[in-house]
Amino acid sequence: MGSLGRALSKGSIRCLTTAAAARESAEGSLFQRLTALAGTDGSAGVELNKWLEEGKSVKKWEIERFIKRLRGYKRFKHALQLSEWMDTKDMKLSRGDYAVRIDLLAKTQGVDSAEKYFHSLPKAKRNWATYGALLNCYCVNKMTEKAESLFGKMKEEKFACTSLVYNNIMTLYLKIDQPQRVPPLVQEMKGKGLKLDIVSYNLLMNSYAAMNDVEGAEKVVEEMKGEGKAGGWSTYSNLAAIYVKAGLFEKAESTLKEVEKTEGTKSREVFQFLMSLYAGTGNAAEVYRIWDALKSAFPKSTNLSHLVMLQSLVRLGDISGARVFFDEWESKCLHYDFRLTNVMISVYLNRNMINEAESIFEGAKKKGGIPTVRTMEIFMDYHMKNAQFDFVLKFLDEAITKSYSNNWKMSVEKFQPLKKYFEENGNVDGAEELYEKFKKTNSLEAAVYDSLLRTYIAAGRTEPTMRQRIEADKVEVNPEMEKLLEKVCPL
Structure with a gap:
């Protein structure tokens, strides 16, 4: 073992040089180094080794935090490299660490790799957390047969003991248009004495909505009230969305008024939901009222709030108003967000206004905007529809280049x-x-x-x-x- 190897210890990795260097926190500059790897062939593991060789230290909990943050940024490849790096340093992994590894393998190398890793684990490590992570992989990828088989195995092993497990399966059934299978699962949960959480109730509501059973969805809300779990803005906004989908706009707006009465109106998220749902009812006046209320409550509006407002105007069919709103945002934004540009590009391409779409696209780049994979997909879809395959391939190459760090897959x-x-x-x-x-x-x-x-x-x-x-x-x-x-x- 070399000098670097002798300096490594489980749980806390330290290269023993000066005391001052050892005390230096990895939280700041080390994470900056890791984020700088985006779009490169650089390895997070190699970067960590360099950090240690410079006489600095990093603890296991810090690496776990880095992994969490990288996952939030959809930097799955580098998050996986950090997870694997902990193995090379013989750190003691928790059940959560194993579960995260399964998720990262599925996202970067496919579900087959996640399966192989799961089955390579000692039996003691194949617990409710790792089983749950693999089940989530199956459900996300709509692998119904495997999901149901694993779900059955989890029941046998007494691992199907949380609402999260059932929520995964219920989400899968909604994705594959089998909402009728959700209510029986809820009854099964109740029979086992498992408490339904807010997600469980919302999935049950959505299953009734998918079956055009609005009354069933309303009964779920009544049940939630009886359990003391209703009253939150998320419950009522979900019900309002169901009413919008069913075309029951009066009921939707009445429910949205209930949302406005809740404590949740103190958050940007609630205002954003309200704008979107009022747009669904076709009520432009209410959309603008909520936008004004949001700006009053939060003078520094975020790009996300502007995005939701822009999408709401498009949903209302107010294309000229959307363009005015977009131009105003673009002229004042401090940090360019290409998601708003994507909305306008889609608006024009859906109307076969290719010149306007390209003008928006080129103008955004001149202002420092960086197109996303989604931008390329929008153009690809348009040119595919028009059998302009040379352009499809052009934008496909751009999409692949931009997708390097977020593992975009072709459909x-x-x-x-x-x-x-x-x-x-x-x-x-x-x-x-x-x-x-x-x-x-x-x-x-x-x-x-x-x-x-x-x-x-x-x-x-x-x-x-x-x-x-x-x-x-x-x-x-x-x-x-x-x-x-x-x-x-x-x-």
């Missing part, structure tokens, strides 16, 4: 028109280029290879290494793909 379904275009024209080079982009964004699925094989067949070409490529990419060959493979890569 196979979204790029179906482009895949079909390459197939119909036997454009193998184009199909291979698209394949590489799917691979680069960790978005490969069987459907990508299916399209690539069909393109080779349309071009009358073979590819002897195709089977090895598929195996290396860990893509499962289904019977239909096997038929295509026989033509492209005969055995």
